Amino acid sequence: MKRREFLQSMTALAAAPMLSAPMVWSPARAQSRAETLLFVTEAGPNNFDIHGVGTNRPGYEVSWNCYDRLMSHGVKTLADGTASYDRDKFVPELAEEWSPGDMSITFKLRRNATFHDGTPITAKDVKWSFDRAVTVGGFPTFQMKAGSLEKPEQFVAVDDHTFRVDFLRKDRLTLPDLAVIVPAVYHSELVKKNATDKDPWGLDYTKTNIAGGGAYKVTRWQAGSEVVYERNEDWKSGALPKIRRIVWRIVPSAGNRRALIERGDADISFDLPNKDFAELKAAGKTSVVSTPVGNGILYLGMNCKNPPFNEVKVRQAVAYAIPYQKIMDAVMFGLANPLYGGEANRASSLAWPQPHGYATDLAKAKALLAEAGHQDGFDTTISFDLGSAVISEPLCVLVQESLAQIGIRATISKVPGANWRSELLKKELPMIVNFFSGWLDYPEYFFFWAYHGQNAVFNTMSYQDGAMDALIDGARKAAAEGDAGTYATDVKGFIDKAFAEVPRVPLFQPYLNVALQKNISGYRYWFHRQLDYRSLGKA
């Protein structure tokens, strides 16, 4: 190309966008802005199917909004005026009504409900979906088991619109477990068509395709960048959502997420860091909602299998040496429910989590340590997951400082996210800072995973005690049989024991923080800690 021609063409290129400038603010675009909701989070989905291998939390959110379950939860207003799901109230979703029997429950499905492609949803699809959940292994199977849903024979398609679940045993958690994310209803014919011999349940297909009949459809997805949803206009399993189009953008930088919400460009910023939340609240330009995470505790765990923490007195000494208030103020900016400073180390009610009786008392801690024969202290390490460094790192530094005063010399070990789970499974780390929350908000559920001698991965302390197991099993049995008296004694019993022997020291119950523009309504807290688009509205 000649130099002169080249220069001429470049000038033309540069001039072109200027000519088109007036087109930018077209009225159609302003219209669609009013009907579109933009929300930003730190991470995006890796898989649309909660039955898939390694589906992450944002993936659960896609599943929740694009698939239907038989039942869902009602809504209640919390003491601070914000809305939350109601643990005790079930409302129809795909099932119009249900009738619980003694050892089974029968659901009547909606007759007009269809999948996104128009195929009617039948009991056959429900049965196939539940069979899939209990068979594929991994997380879905595990979660179904938590509600005593274990075998395909338990699920019976009576006719096209009648579906029955037979109980293996009485379990109070069966019904709630049918309303979590896992028992979603899939388009069985569509998935089967796309299944292969190697992948009989079609997990590869549902990874990036929605095979459901939920309120929203995914219309565009770029991994790690954005998800765009369109409303399903034919949704029958609830009131038609108000927002037509949802755009979910992944913005890794917390500072920018905050700038976007403050400038009014993003409608919702989900899962905010505490510091931003506190400052946004003070600024008052956006509405901010913060809800305690149900059945969730951030704790300091000690390895009960190995010395020195196999001794109760050493663990109690640590519990007296933690700078609880400093952690609340400096790390959490006051945005958490304190779980310390109760009147005594005894259960005051059946609620969980509830505060224990330990408070910062270094003299007492020193005395206990001396009684255990460790008057000169010892060396140990505190480990935390690097993925949660925003909270865990300053927290560990404060604990380290405080432990040094009673002679425990702790070094801090930061474990990268990919290693954290395998390290937890080994159960060799002497001291860890970790978070656990149960979807099903019942104390015996929490204790079954976190304190029971079955030694699940969540029992990160390897705490094993026959009497504790008896109390937990007793409470589960009493709950299933409706024996309120025994249930109360057992629940109080295991809480007392957990406080007295402190294999883990509960520090606080964190909040889930969300910032919304003032014209956004209908936000609800959900047990799964993800966003439900169906109730949202934009004025």
Add this chain to the structure above:
Amino acid sequence: MIRQIGKRLATAIPSLIGVVIVTFLLTRVLPGDTAAYFAGPAATPQAIAEIRKTLGLDRPLPEQFVRYVADLARGDFGNSLTTGQPVITEITTRLPASAELTLAGLIVSMLVAVPLGVLAAVRQGSLVDHACRIVATAGVSLPVFFTGLLLVYAFYFLLGWAPAPLGRLDIFYSPPPQVTGFFLIDSLIARDFEVFRAALAQLALPALTLAIFSLAPVARMTRASMLAVLASDFVRTARASGLAPRAVIVTYAFRNAMLPVVTTLGMVFSFLLGANVLVEKVFAWPGIGSYAIEALIASDYAPVQGFVLTMAVLYVLLNLSIDLAYGVIDPRVRIEA
């Protein structure tokens, strides 16, 4: 010419084989258990073992390697577990995003740094020279994420001139049909000037951030090489013959000073392409650097291997094109080769 290219490519084959082996081994040696990570928080040891089996991680290393190479030969880079997508599609969508950003940054940087370097050399010790030094030092000592956040704060948050830092396009535009993967070029091909404008607006701040960072090496290299050329005999002769200073500097000195500058540009480009993770994070840019980092954190082998391999191929091609550019700039290089 073609024989020369063929020869150069042939010499690159052993290094590519080396890269394949080393990345495979490195990802296996890294601490972290993929299966435990993807089994989710609720995993039992059995569940982890099951996942390890489905991922083929329970097989002996040589067997895994053979399978990996066989897949590679068929053009299959494997699947990413974190994003759930085939690695090859991810790389083909993300590489143009990074390349567009890096190129734009480099062009801005060149437009500023080369004249600045030339001026600084011509007027050595003057105000321009000092300004060049200060700009270069400041540019290289400010971390990119800091410059990025600062620009966002000033131009988006305070002034409102720049669009929201939300990646390559505002949410109300759809990407143009893919031809090159560069939104600026594709939107022009599609004659969609609205999208072109939107993409350009999104690109401005991140490109500026990168430009500020890469200013220093380019400006300093231009200055140093101009100084050397200006002190050489032929420039003295040209000056003595009474040529206009402009002709001496632009026509004679500059062209001869270009060689090391092009080398530096090539190096800066290949370095930035993989290393602008922080800029990508700040501007939510769906680039290849952030993709590799996220995969690394999750012990997700396939994308890491795919990334390193792509980068290696890119380096080979880049070095080749730089060598070819040498020949155009300085015929002596061509003769030697």
